């Protein structure tokens with residue numbers, strides 16, 4: 001197995017591996033180490049059936065079903081469909097998740113890793129773009145860094161500041177997603193690395209701040225975080241299985257392709273911890 005960097009910012013590709021066969025402890029340890037170094041790992045040449053995908057995911061953590069029942073596979077509910085004909089959005093052609101976000105931040109314990117496997121790709125375009133939020137924090141001007149020290153943000157499913165269309169939730173799904181708050185800077189257990197933890201799609205307000213002041217600070221933070229120097233854009237190939245550390249990255253689907261072409265992925269998220 002080889003792990004080769006895909007950019008200077010983050011991301012690496014893993015070659016010479018077949019995850020459908022038994023994955024040894026050593027291999028899982030090497031991949032975990034690679035993920036912690038590169039934040040985004042692309043294992044090339046996989047085509048995992050949903051049950052195999054869940055079995056592989058279990059080697060890295062505990063798979064959790066995503067909130068929206070409509071998008072889950074019925075036989076393997078830990079696997080959700082991510083499609084440009086998304087069931088929870090009414091099934092009409094549209095690019096889903098095209099604004100910067102981190103997955104699952106409307107939960108008290110957001111997913112640690114997300115695993116996304118290409119099923120059907122458009123002929124060209126439709127990359128997934130990533131931001132390294134450890135690098136964002138490191139490069140942040142000290143004055144901005146000091147102003148966010150100790151602050152927490154309120155995350156809601158249906159935020160006032162939402163940047164993209166949001167799925168309609170069932171009553172049960174609404175009950176499962178009360179507003180939560182998370183620190184703006186989080187420290188990863190184990191490595192002790194710090195990352196900016198923001199979700200422009202879900203953050204409603206800085207906890208304890210009024211809307212105009214909160215909006216001004218959030219706009220400033222987003223402007224800084226969205227700079228291209230913190231980004232890696234993943235160009236999908238058939239057989240790609242991409243794993244990212246959802247605690248210290250953001251991502252979005254790139255809407256630059258012909259929406260008449262189908263784009264379908266399978267997704268598994270792994271349970272995470274309360275951000276600290």
Ligand SMILES: O=C(O)CCC(=O)C(=O)O
Pocket residue numbers: 082096097103114116127128129251252253254265267
């Ligand atoms: O479709 C993509 O490129 C990204 C989808 C996404 O945001 C996700 O699976 O969490």
Ligand SMILES: [Fe+2]
Pocket residue numbers: 097101102103251
């Ligand atoms: Fe996402």
